[in-house]
Amino acid sequence: MPINDKYFYINIRDYLALGNDSKAGEPMLTRVLSGFSCPKNPDVERFLKSSAVEFTKKSQSVTYLVFSVEDKELVGYFTLALKPLSVRGENVSNTMKRKLLSISELDESSDTYTMSAYLIAQLGKNYTNGVNSKITGKELIELAWTVIEDAQYMLGGMVTFLEAENEEKLLSFYRYNRFSQFDTRQTTSDTDQAHELIQLLRLL
DSSP: BBBBSSEEEEHHHHTTTTTOTTTTTTHHHHHHHHHHHOTTTTOOOOOOOHHHHHHTTTTTTTEEEEEETTOOOOEEEEEEEEEEEEEEEGGGGGHHHHHHHHHHHHEETTTTTEEEEEEEEEEOOOOOOGGGGGGGHHHHHHHHHHHHHHHHHHHHOOOEOOOOOOOOHHHHHHHHOOOEEEEEEOOOOOSSSOOOOEEEEEOO
């Protein structure tokens, strides 16, 4: 759908709904995804090309492709999901606790707030042929936020969260976009070495 005079996004379910139509269905989607490159973060590229379609088919998440209005080039994408979220009271301010209390269930014995939340699972720009210069990270996250706000209007919920590598430049970007750290998580994988991710949240 159009967002402004610069970008529009497409839910990949729109492609999948057209089945094997070579001009607009899943075969077209495969061709579009093949033009995405993100050497700065291979995991972002790997997810889009190898997992995004399957996760969407299983309703585990939904991926949105972002295009430039000017030339219809794929400039980036974001993936959203609904997830349960637990926030430990010791990790947030009293002001945040009061806000969370109205939208979550509090386990007083462990001082833990539990709720459903919107997860920005993936966020990435397309570096093929320098297309990444056509959109900023801030613009990309604002497009994701637009979808989340629409979902919140229809379904409720007040919390969005994401997980990021422990890199100051990346964390500064998310703090600039009004996300606050609330915890950390150790990754678990059969193929990659476990490492720490920083968890950040933002209230709608």
